[in-house]
Amino acid sequence: MDLDFFIKLNDAYWSTYDEATAYCLNDGARLAILDTTTKLNYVLALPDYDREFFIEWTFFTVLYYLVGATDEAQEDYFVWTTGNIVSRDAQFWLEFQPNNADGDQDCLTLHLSKYDDVTCTSDFQFICELV
Numbered sequence: 001m002d003l004d005f006f007i008k009l010n011d012a013y014w015s016t017y018d019e020a021t022a023y024c025l026n027d028g029a030r031l032a033i034l035d036t037t038t039k040l041n042y043v044l045a046l047p048d049y050d051r052e053f054f055i056e057w058t059f060f061t062v063l064y065y066l067v068g069a070t071d072e073a074q075e076d077y078f079v080w081t082t083g084n085i086v087s088r089d090a091q092f093w094l095e096f097q098p099n100n101a102d103g104d105q106d107c108l109t110l111h112l113s114k115y116d117d118v119t120c121t122s123d124f125q126f127i128c129e130l131v
């Protein structure tokens, strides 16, 4: 399997889900579809994934990265943009996630190497996958 992902890390450019989707598309890519453990582990091993990151006087090493899945069709059932189901196996999710905090978390991120649902209109880093 050919794997070709890139992480969008830019302290001046954090993105909503829609912005990230458009950014990836503009680069001939899509928000990453991490529907196999091979792909997930590949992304987690990317050199940029744990890169130290300077934002507003603070070093961040633990970021949230948007990937290509939402639960907009059915609450708490995340689906990749390809139509494949996001695994609900607890090993892939941060503890207590997905929690749909404030009733408004329908987009999927990687955080601390696990999934967490976030608000689609908030700004995050993101991961694109060349297709």
Ligand SMILES: [Ca+2]
Binding pocket: 071, 075, 076, 100, 104, 105, 106, 107, 117
């Ligand atoms: Ca939700």
Ligand SMILES: [Ca+2]
Binding pocket: 097, 098, 099, 100, 101, 105, 116, 117, 118
């Ligand atoms: Ca959450």
